[in-house]
Amino acid sequence: MKLFKKQAEKVEMKAFFNNFSGKIEQAVKKDMEQIRQEIGEEKIYAVALVTDSDCITLFLALNTYEYMQKKDAAYLELLRDNLSEEDIGKVKEGAGSLTKWTPDEWGYSDGKNSQLAEISKLLYDKEEADSKEYEKHTELFFEAVASAFKNLIAEKTFGSNSDEITYFISMSDDERTYEIENFSAKLLNSESVCQAFLKRKPDEGSYAFPC
Numbered sequence: 001m002k003l004f005k006k007q008a009e010k011v012e013m014k015a016f017f018n019n020f021s022g023k024i025e026q027a028v029k030k031d032m033e034q035i036r037q038e039i040g041e042e043k044i045y046a047v048a049l050v051t052d053s054d055c056i057t058l059f060l061a062l063n064t065y066e067y068m069q070k071k072d073a074a075y076l077e078l079l080r081d082n083l084s085e086e087d088i089g090k091v092k093e094g095a096g097s098l099t100k101w102t103p104d105e106w107g108y109s110d111g112k113n114s115q116l117a118e119i120s121k122l123l124y125d126k127e128e129a130d131s132k133e134y135e136k137h138t139e140l141f142f143e144a145v146a147s148a149f150k151n152l153i154a155e156k157t158f159g160s161n162s163d164e165i166t167y168f169i170s171m172s173d174d175e176r177t178y179e180i181e182n183f184s185a186k187l188l189n190s191e192s193v194c195q196a197f198l199k200r201k202p203d204e205g206s207y208a209f210p211c
Contacts, residue, residue: 013133016126017140023122024049024148027115028060032157035062035108042066047158048103048181049149050170055134055141056127057120060110061170062158063100067107071099101200103170142180145169146187153188163190166197 028049042064051058072091075098080088090096099105110116123141127134149167156162169184171177185197 010137013137013140017137017144020119020122020141021144021148023119024058024116024145025151027119028148028152029157030115031060031110034114035060035110038108039064043161044159044165046101046106046166046168048106048168048170049145050103050172051141051145052172053174054127055138056123058123058145059114059116059120061103061106062108063103063106064108068097068100069094071105071107072097075099101197104172142169142184146184149184149188164193166193168197 039062043066044062044064045068046063048061049058050061076083076088076091079098083091087096091098146169149169152158153162153167158165166185167188168181169188171180174180182198185194189197
């Protein structure tokens, strides 16, 4: 009976995440309508779907070259005493960045009342119903997110320059973050875009040299 119950729980969890992938796609498409208005004519260079250590939240983060430059300039004023003259020069010249690959520092995201916020509620409720079973199948969560992301990229949901954008899945404040970002980048990007992304260093945090 226990074996039968475990199998049934796994089948149910698979069914949940199979349906979940489509819900992510629809939520992102809807949320992008508002985000596009906010971005205007700025040029997107990176898009990330970001979760937490328990995989019960999901939000969309995007950044543009224009916002990155403004954010870097603001950070230069705050951190000037902690940076070398070489690094300061790189940021000023656009050859380095303090914020380029850190979604928490980016300029655009879905809001509190977004469709993705509703997705997070579904995840939270699912985990609350059976946390142990949910934890066993977090790989299904990542498979669903990656599948949705691939479809959104193929449909050019993030703009006509889709092939120039770097896409990845991230996890906030977790030792697995760098590994998850790298693995997902390999799934979601062309070889050339992926290799450029992989050149960043794992211990850089918000400091990203070279650009």
